[in-house]
Amino acid sequence: MNKLQTLAGELLDNKEVSLIIGYQKGANNKTRAAFISTSEDSKNLIFDDTCKQNLAVYLSKKEINKFGKIAIVCQQTTLKSIIVLTSEYQLSENIFAIILDKENNWQCLKTVEEISNFSESNSQTNSTSLELIEKMTLEERWNYWQDQFSKCFKCYACRAACPLCYCDRCTVENNQPQWISIPSSKVGNLEWHIMRAMHLAGRCINCNACAEACPQGIPLNILTQKLTNDIFNDFKYTPGKSSTQTNVLSTFDVKDKENFIK
Protein backbone atom coordinates (compact mmCIF):
# COMPACT_ATOMS: atom_id res chain seq x y z
CA MET A 1 0.00 0.00 0.00
CA ASN A 2 1.40 3.36 -0.92
CA LYS A 3 0.85 6.51 1.08
CA LEU A 4 -2.17 7.65 -0.91
CA GLN A 5 -3.88 4.30 -0.43
CA THR A 6 -3.08 4.29 3.30
CA LEU A 7 -4.41 7.81 3.75
CA ALA A 8 -7.58 6.93 1.84
CA GLY A 9 -8.04 3.74 3.89
CA GLU A 10 -7.67 5.67 7.15
CA LEU A 11 -10.21 8.30 6.13
CA LEU A 12 -12.74 5.57 5.36
CA ASP A 13 -11.95 3.46 8.43
CA ASN A 14 -12.24 6.46 10.77
CA LYS A 15 -15.58 7.25 9.09
CA GLU A 16 -14.32 10.76 8.35
CA VAL A 17 -15.62 10.37 4.82
CA SER A 18 -17.96 7.90 3.17
CA LEU A 19 -16.66 8.22 -0.38
CA ILE A 20 -13.31 8.88 -1.97
CA ILE A 21 -13.09 10.01 -5.56
CA GLY A 22 -9.75 9.23 -7.16
CA TYR A 23 -8.12 7.56 -10.11
CA GLN A 24 -7.76 3.87 -10.90
CA LYS A 25 -6.68 1.70 -13.79
CA GLY A 26 -9.57 0.87 -16.10
CA ALA A 27 -10.01 -1.24 -19.20
CA ASN A 28 -7.30 -1.17 -21.89
CA ASN A 29 -4.83 0.13 -19.35
CA LYS A 30 -6.51 3.54 -19.35
CA THR A 31 -6.94 5.68 -16.28
CA ARG A 32 -10.47 6.24 -15.09
CA ALA A 33 -12.25 7.79 -12.13
CA ALA A 34 -12.55 5.62 -9.04
CA PHE A 35 -15.34 5.85 -6.47
CA ILE A 36 -14.12 4.17 -3.31
CA SER A 37 -16.38 3.55 -0.33
CA THR A 38 -14.54 0.75 1.54
CA SER A 39 -10.98 0.73 2.82
CA GLU A 40 -10.26 -2.59 1.01
CA ASP A 41 -10.98 -0.92 -2.32
CA SER A 42 -8.59 1.91 -1.59
CA LYS A 43 -5.71 -0.28 -2.84
CA ASN A 44 -7.02 0.42 -6.36
CA LEU A 45 -6.14 4.11 -6.11
CA ILE A 46 -3.33 5.30 -8.34
CA PHE A 47 -1.77 8.65 -9.05
CA ASP A 48 0.57 9.32 -11.95
CA ASP A 49 0.89 11.44 -15.09
CA THR A 50 -2.07 9.76 -16.73
CA CYS A 51 -4.40 11.17 -14.06
CA LYS A 52 -5.57 14.18 -16.03
CA GLN A 53 -9.30 14.30 -15.55
CA ASN A 54 -10.64 17.06 -13.32
CA LEU A 55 -12.51 14.97 -10.75
CA ALA A 56 -14.31 18.00 -9.32
CA VAL A 57 -16.83 17.44 -12.13
CA TYR A 58 -18.48 14.76 -9.97
CA LEU A 59 -18.94 16.93 -6.88
CA SER A 60 -22.16 18.60 -8.01
CA LYS A 61 -23.78 15.34 -9.15
CA LYS A 62 -26.80 14.23 -7.11
CA GLU A 63 -25.80 10.56 -7.03
CA ILE A 64 -22.44 11.54 -5.55
CA ASN A 65 -23.90 14.01 -3.07
CA LYS A 66 -25.98 11.19 -1.58
CA PHE A 67 -22.80 9.83 0.00
CA GLY A 68 -22.48 12.83 2.29
CA LYS A 69 -18.88 13.48 3.26
CA ILE A 70 -16.53 13.14 0.29
CA ALA A 71 -12.78 13.24 -0.15
CA ILE A 72 -11.32 13.81 -3.57
CA VAL A 73 -7.86 13.28 -5.03
CA CYS A 74 -6.84 16.67 -6.36
CA GLN A 75 -4.56 18.52 -8.69
CA GLN A 76 -4.10 22.27 -8.38
CA THR A 77 -6.93 22.83 -10.87
CA THR A 78 -9.24 20.56 -8.87
CA LEU A 79 -8.63 22.75 -5.80
CA LYS A 80 -9.61 25.83 -7.78
CA SER A 81 -12.73 24.08 -9.05
CA ILE A 82 -13.73 23.32 -5.45
CA ILE A 83 -13.19 26.97 -4.51
CA VAL A 84 -15.40 28.20 -7.38
CA LEU A 85 -18.07 25.60 -6.62
CA THR A 86 -18.04 26.71 -2.97
CA SER A 87 -18.32 30.37 -3.94
CA GLU A 88 -21.33 29.47 -6.06
CA TYR A 89 -22.95 27.54 -3.19
CA GLN A 90 -22.91 24.25 -5.10
CA LEU A 91 -21.39 22.08 -2.38
CA SER A 92 -23.63 21.03 0.49
CA GLU A 93 -20.73 19.76 2.63
CA ASN A 94 -17.08 20.54 3.10
CA ILE A 95 -15.03 18.57 0.62
CA PHE A 96 -11.80 16.95 1.81
CA ALA A 97 -9.06 17.52 -0.73
CA ILE A 98 -6.27 14.94 -0.94
CA ILE A 99 -3.27 16.44 -2.66
CA LEU A 100 0.49 15.97 -3.05
CA ASP A 101 2.51 18.79 -1.53
CA LYS A 102 5.90 20.00 -2.71
CA GLU A 103 7.73 17.52 -0.46
CA ASN A 104 5.82 14.70 -2.16
CA ASN A 105 3.71 13.96 0.90
CA TRP A 106 -0.01 13.36 0.66
CA GLN A 107 -2.02 15.91 2.57
CA CYS A 108 -5.68 16.00 3.40
CA LEU A 109 -7.11 19.53 3.37
CA LYS A 110 -10.28 19.57 5.41
CA THR A 111 -11.71 23.05 5.03
CA VAL A 112 -12.15 25.41 2.15
CA GLU A 113 -9.79 27.84 3.91
CA GLU A 114 -7.04 25.24 3.89
CA ILE A 115 -7.79 24.54 0.24
CA SER A 116 -7.60 28.25 -0.60
CA ASN A 117 -4.27 28.57 1.18
CA PHE A 118 -2.84 25.55 -0.57
CA SER A 119 -4.04 26.64 -4.00
CA GLU A 120 -1.39 28.43 -6.04
CA SER A 121 -2.63 31.59 -7.68
CA ASN A 122 -1.99 31.99 -11.34
CA SER A 123 -3.97 34.80 -12.81
CA GLN A 124 -2.73 34.58 -16.36
CA THR A 125 -2.23 31.55 -18.53
CA ASN A 126 -0.15 32.17 -21.58
CA SER A 127 -0.30 29.54 -24.23
CA THR A 128 1.43 29.87 -27.55
CA SER A 129 -1.74 29.06 -29.49
CA LEU A 130 -3.57 31.86 -27.69
CA GLU A 131 -0.87 34.34 -28.66
CA LEU A 132 -0.85 33.06 -32.24
CA ILE A 133 -4.59 33.61 -32.62
CA GLU A 134 -4.37 37.04 -31.02
CA LYS A 135 -1.82 38.08 -33.65
CA MET A 136 -4.08 37.03 -36.55
CA THR A 137 -6.21 39.51 -38.47
CA LEU A 138 -9.96 39.55 -37.91
CA GLU A 139 -10.57 37.58 -41.08
CA GLU A 140 -7.93 34.99 -40.24
CA ARG A 141 -9.43 34.54 -36.79
CA TRP A 142 -12.89 34.08 -38.29
CA ASN A 143 -11.60 31.45 -40.72
CA TYR A 144 -9.58 29.71 -38.02
CA TRP A 145 -12.52 29.32 -35.66
CA GLN A 146 -14.99 28.45 -38.43
CA ASP A 147 -12.59 25.72 -39.45
CA GLN A 148 -12.31 24.47 -35.86
CA PHE A 149 -16.05 24.66 -35.14
CA SER A 150 -16.89 22.82 -38.38
CA LYS A 151 -15.43 19.73 -36.70
CA CYS A 152 -17.83 19.97 -33.75
CA PHE A 153 -20.66 17.43 -33.83
CA LYS A 154 -22.34 18.61 -30.63
CA CYS A 155 -21.52 15.68 -28.39
CA TYR A 156 -21.27 18.14 -25.49
CA ALA A 157 -18.35 16.22 -24.02
CA CYS A 158 -16.84 19.63 -23.21
CA ARG A 159 -19.87 20.39 -21.12
CA ALA A 160 -19.86 16.99 -19.41
CA ALA A 161 -16.16 17.24 -18.55
CA CYS A 162 -16.37 20.75 -17.10
CA PRO A 163 -16.74 20.91 -13.31
CA LEU A 164 -18.41 24.31 -13.61
CA CYS A 165 -21.04 23.36 -16.24
CA TYR A 166 -23.38 21.93 -13.64
CA CYS A 167 -26.83 23.30 -14.56
CA ASP A 168 -29.57 20.68 -14.37
CA ARG A 169 -31.13 22.10 -17.48
CA CYS A 170 -28.89 23.64 -20.10
CA THR A 171 -29.97 26.18 -22.72
CA VAL A 172 -29.18 23.69 -25.47
CA GLU A 173 -31.82 21.32 -24.09
CA ASN A 174 -34.37 24.08 -24.07
CA ASN A 175 -36.70 23.94 -27.07
CA GLN A 176 -39.20 26.64 -26.22
CA PRO A 177 -37.58 28.58 -27.83
CA GLN A 178 -34.95 26.48 -29.56
CA TRP A 179 -31.93 28.65 -28.92
CA ILE A 180 -29.34 26.49 -30.59
CA SER A 181 -30.05 23.99 -33.36
CA ILE A 182 -29.89 20.37 -32.19
CA PRO A 183 -27.88 18.94 -35.09
CA SER A 184 -24.45 20.29 -35.85
CA SER A 185 -24.71 23.36 -38.07
CA LYS A 186 -22.35 26.21 -38.81
CA VAL A 187 -24.27 28.91 -37.00
CA GLY A 188 -25.39 26.58 -34.21
CA ASN A 189 -21.84 25.44 -33.52
CA LEU A 190 -20.64 29.03 -33.33
CA GLU A 191 -23.51 29.94 -31.01
CA TRP A 192 -22.83 26.95 -28.77
CA HIS A 193 -19.18 27.80 -28.35
CA ILE A 194 -19.92 31.50 -27.73
CA MET A 195 -22.52 30.55 -25.16
CA ARG A 196 -20.27 28.05 -23.43
CA ALA A 197 -17.45 30.58 -23.21
CA MET A 198 -19.75 33.37 -21.98
CA HIS A 199 -21.28 31.16 -19.29
CA LEU A 200 -17.78 30.29 -18.08
CA ALA A 201 -16.47 33.85 -18.30
CA GLY A 202 -14.87 34.79 -15.00
CA ARG A 203 -15.41 31.25 -13.69
CA CYS A 204 -13.14 29.06 -15.82
CA ILE A 205 -10.04 28.03 -13.89
CA ASN A 206 -8.17 26.76 -16.97
CA CYS A 207 -8.09 23.07 -16.12
CA ASN A 208 -8.41 22.34 -19.86
CA ALA A 209 -10.75 19.41 -19.18
CA CYS A 210 -12.97 20.60 -22.05
CA ALA A 211 -10.23 20.39 -24.65
CA GLU A 212 -8.99 17.07 -23.24
CA ALA A 213 -12.50 15.66 -23.55
CA CYS A 214 -13.15 16.95 -27.08
CA PRO A 215 -13.03 13.96 -29.45
CA GLN A 216 -12.39 16.31 -32.35
CA GLY A 217 -9.48 18.12 -30.74
CA ILE A 218 -11.03 21.58 -30.89
CA PRO A 219 -8.89 23.87 -28.69
CA LEU A 220 -11.93 25.36 -27.01
CA ASN A 221 -10.03 25.93 -23.78
CA ILE A 222 -8.36 28.85 -25.56
CA LEU A 223 -11.67 30.73 -25.65
CA THR A 224 -12.11 30.66 -21.90
CA GLN A 225 -8.39 31.25 -21.35
CA LYS A 226 -8.67 34.42 -23.41
CA LEU A 227 -11.65 35.59 -21.35
CA THR A 228 -9.88 34.80 -18.07
CA ASN A 229 -6.88 36.85 -19.18
CA ASP A 230 -8.96 39.79 -20.37
CA ILE A 231 -11.15 39.75 -17.28
CA PHE A 232 -8.00 39.96 -15.18
CA ASN A 233 -6.73 42.91 -17.23
CA ASP A 234 -10.07 44.74 -17.16
CA PHE A 235 -11.33 43.95 -13.67
CA LYS A 236 -8.31 42.52 -11.77
CA TYR A 237 -10.38 39.45 -11.04
CA THR A 238 -9.06 35.89 -10.83
CA PRO A 239 -11.53 32.99 -10.79
CA GLY A 240 -10.92 30.48 -8.01
CA LYS A 241 -8.91 32.89 -5.88
CA SER A 242 -11.25 32.92 -2.94
CA SER A 243 -14.38 31.07 -1.92
CA THR A 244 -16.10 34.27 -0.84
CA GLN A 245 -15.70 36.40 -3.95
CA THR A 246 -18.74 37.22 -6.09
CA ASN A 247 -18.69 36.27 -9.74
CA VAL A 248 -17.19 39.04 -11.85
CA LEU A 249 -20.28 39.35 -14.07
CA SER A 250 -22.68 39.43 -11.12
CA THR A 251 -21.15 42.62 -9.88
CA PHE A 252 -19.83 45.87 -11.35
CA ASP A 253 -17.65 48.84 -10.75
CA VAL A 254 -18.96 52.32 -11.51
CA LYS A 255 -15.55 53.03 -13.04
CA ASP A 256 -15.63 50.13 -15.53
CA LYS A 257 -14.26 51.20 -18.91
CA GLU A 258 -16.75 52.53 -21.41
CA ASN A 259 -14.56 53.83 -24.20
CA PHE A 260 -16.57 51.68 -26.63
CA ILE A 261 -19.95 53.13 -25.64
CA LYS A 262 -21.16 56.12 -27.64
Place this chain on the structure above:
Amino acid sequence: MENFEPKIVAFVCNWCTYAGADLTGTSRIKYSANVKIIRFPCTGRIDFMLLLKAFANGADGIMVSGCHPNDCHYTSGNFHARRRWIVFRTLLDFLGIDTKRIVFSWVSAAEGVKWAEMVNNTVSEIIKLGPYKEYQEIAKEYLQNNEEDGNE
Protein backbone atom coordinates in the same frame (compact mmCIF):
# COMPACT_ATOMS: atom_id res chain seq x y z
CA MET B 1 -22.36 47.94 -53.19
CA GLU B 2 -24.98 50.29 -54.54
CA ASN B 3 -28.42 50.71 -53.02
CA PHE B 4 -27.47 48.61 -50.05
CA GLU B 5 -30.03 49.15 -47.33
CA PRO B 6 -28.56 47.68 -44.15
CA LYS B 7 -30.82 45.89 -41.73
CA ILE B 8 -30.17 47.14 -38.24
CA VAL B 9 -31.73 45.79 -35.08
CA ALA B 10 -31.77 48.04 -32.04
CA PHE B 11 -32.09 46.52 -28.58
CA VAL B 12 -33.17 49.35 -26.31
CA CYS B 13 -34.32 49.71 -22.74
CA ASN B 14 -37.87 50.74 -21.99
CA TRP B 15 -37.05 53.60 -19.65
CA CYS B 16 -34.48 55.69 -21.49
CA THR B 17 -33.66 54.91 -25.09
CA TYR B 18 -37.14 53.73 -26.04
CA ALA B 19 -38.59 56.91 -24.60
CA GLY B 20 -35.77 58.82 -26.30
CA ALA B 21 -36.65 57.28 -29.65
CA ASP B 22 -40.27 58.16 -28.99
CA LEU B 23 -39.22 61.75 -28.41
CA THR B 24 -37.37 61.71 -31.75
CA GLY B 25 -40.70 60.85 -33.36
CA THR B 26 -42.83 63.34 -31.47
CA SER B 27 -40.23 66.02 -32.20
CA ARG B 28 -40.69 65.13 -35.90
CA ILE B 29 -37.00 64.55 -36.43
CA LYS B 30 -36.44 62.44 -39.52
CA TYR B 31 -34.00 59.58 -39.34
CA SER B 32 -33.04 56.51 -41.24
CA ALA B 33 -35.72 53.84 -41.50
CA ASN B 34 -33.27 50.92 -41.52
CA VAL B 35 -33.55 50.35 -37.83
CA LYS B 36 -35.95 47.93 -36.17
CA ILE B 37 -36.38 48.70 -32.50
CA ILE B 38 -36.94 45.97 -29.92
CA ARG B 39 -37.95 47.16 -26.48
CA PHE B 40 -36.56 45.53 -23.35
CA PRO B 41 -37.31 46.19 -19.68
CA CYS B 42 -33.64 47.05 -19.09
CA THR B 43 -30.26 46.73 -20.79
CA GLY B 44 -29.49 44.20 -18.07
CA ARG B 45 -32.08 41.93 -19.69
CA ILE B 46 -30.38 41.96 -23.10
CA ASP B 47 -28.92 38.46 -23.35
CA PHE B 48 -25.95 38.08 -25.66
CA MET B 49 -27.77 35.19 -27.34
CA LEU B 50 -30.37 37.66 -28.62
CA LEU B 51 -27.67 39.65 -30.41
CA LEU B 52 -26.43 36.44 -32.04
CA LYS B 53 -29.99 35.63 -33.15
CA ALA B 54 -30.23 39.05 -34.78
CA PHE B 55 -27.12 38.30 -36.83
CA ALA B 56 -28.37 34.81 -37.67
CA ASN B 57 -31.62 36.30 -38.94
CA GLY B 58 -29.80 38.57 -41.33
CA ALA B 59 -29.03 41.75 -39.44
CA ASP B 60 -26.05 43.68 -40.82
CA GLY B 61 -25.64 45.74 -37.70
CA ILE B 62 -26.88 45.87 -34.15
CA MET B 63 -27.48 48.75 -31.78
CA VAL B 64 -27.68 48.29 -28.04
CA SER B 65 -28.75 51.29 -26.03
CA GLY B 66 -29.95 52.13 -22.56
CA CYS B 67 -29.87 54.60 -19.73
CA HIS B 68 -26.76 56.59 -18.90
CA PRO B 69 -24.77 55.35 -15.90
CA ASN B 70 -26.55 56.18 -12.62
CA ASP B 71 -29.84 56.69 -14.48
CA CYS B 72 -30.96 53.06 -14.58
CA HIS B 73 -34.60 52.57 -13.59
CA TYR B 74 -33.46 49.49 -11.66
CA THR B 75 -30.42 51.25 -10.20
CA SER B 76 -27.69 49.03 -11.65
CA GLY B 77 -28.96 47.09 -14.67
CA ASN B 78 -26.89 49.14 -17.09
CA PHE B 79 -23.73 48.73 -14.99
CA HIS B 80 -24.12 44.96 -15.08
CA ALA B 81 -24.85 45.10 -18.80
CA ARG B 82 -21.77 47.23 -19.44
CA ARG B 83 -19.54 44.66 -17.79
CA ARG B 84 -21.11 41.86 -19.81
CA TRP B 85 -20.62 43.83 -23.03
CA ILE B 86 -16.93 44.34 -22.27
CA VAL B 87 -16.44 40.58 -21.95
CA PHE B 88 -18.72 39.77 -24.90
CA ARG B 89 -16.90 42.18 -27.21
CA THR B 90 -13.58 40.58 -26.29
CA LEU B 91 -14.95 37.16 -27.18
CA LEU B 92 -16.53 38.25 -30.47
CA ASP B 93 -13.35 39.98 -31.56
CA PHE B 94 -11.33 36.89 -30.68
CA LEU B 95 -13.67 34.77 -32.80
CA GLY B 96 -13.28 37.11 -35.76
CA ILE B 97 -16.63 38.87 -35.54
CA ASP B 98 -16.32 42.57 -36.35
CA THR B 99 -17.30 44.49 -33.22
CA LYS B 100 -17.83 47.60 -35.37
CA ARG B 101 -21.13 45.99 -36.31
CA ILE B 102 -22.44 46.27 -32.75
CA VAL B 103 -22.85 49.83 -31.53
CA PHE B 104 -23.35 50.41 -27.84
CA SER B 105 -24.67 53.72 -26.60
CA TRP B 106 -26.37 55.55 -23.77
CA VAL B 107 -29.38 57.54 -24.92
CA SER B 108 -31.63 59.13 -22.32
CA ALA B 109 -35.34 59.86 -22.62
CA ALA B 110 -34.47 63.50 -23.33
CA GLU B 111 -32.00 62.79 -26.10
CA GLY B 112 -34.28 62.46 -29.12
CA VAL B 113 -31.74 64.29 -31.26
CA LYS B 114 -28.91 62.02 -30.12
CA TRP B 115 -30.95 58.93 -31.03
CA ALA B 116 -31.53 60.20 -34.57
CA GLU B 117 -27.81 60.92 -34.91
CA MET B 118 -26.87 57.53 -33.46
CA VAL B 119 -29.08 55.71 -35.97
CA ASN B 120 -27.91 57.76 -38.93
CA ASN B 121 -24.25 57.33 -37.99
CA THR B 122 -24.67 53.61 -37.48
CA VAL B 123 -26.42 53.22 -40.83
CA SER B 124 -23.67 55.06 -42.68
CA GLU B 125 -21.02 53.05 -40.80
CA ILE B 126 -22.69 49.74 -41.71
CA ILE B 127 -23.11 50.86 -45.33
CA LYS B 128 -19.34 51.34 -45.38
CA LEU B 129 -18.80 47.83 -43.99
CA GLY B 130 -21.32 46.30 -46.41
CA PRO B 131 -23.69 43.41 -45.79
CA TYR B 132 -22.55 40.94 -43.13
CA LYS B 133 -21.93 38.22 -45.69
CA GLU B 134 -19.80 35.95 -43.51
CA TYR B 135 -22.44 35.50 -40.84
CA GLN B 136 -25.32 35.32 -43.33
CA GLU B 137 -23.43 32.60 -45.18
CA ILE B 138 -23.12 30.37 -42.11
CA ALA B 139 -26.72 31.11 -41.07
CA LYS B 140 -28.23 30.08 -44.42
CA GLU B 141 -29.08 26.57 -43.28
CA TYR B 142 -30.68 27.86 -40.08
CA LEU B 143 -32.87 30.34 -41.95
CA GLN B 144 -34.02 27.73 -44.45
CA ASN B 145 -35.00 25.31 -41.69
CA ASN B 146 -36.89 28.04 -39.92
CA GLU B 147 -38.87 28.86 -43.05
CA GLU B 148 -39.79 25.22 -43.52
CA ASP B 149 -41.01 25.04 -39.95
CA GLY B 150 -43.09 28.14 -40.51
CA ASN B 151 -41.35 30.06 -37.76
CA GLU B 152 -40.52 33.71 -37.96
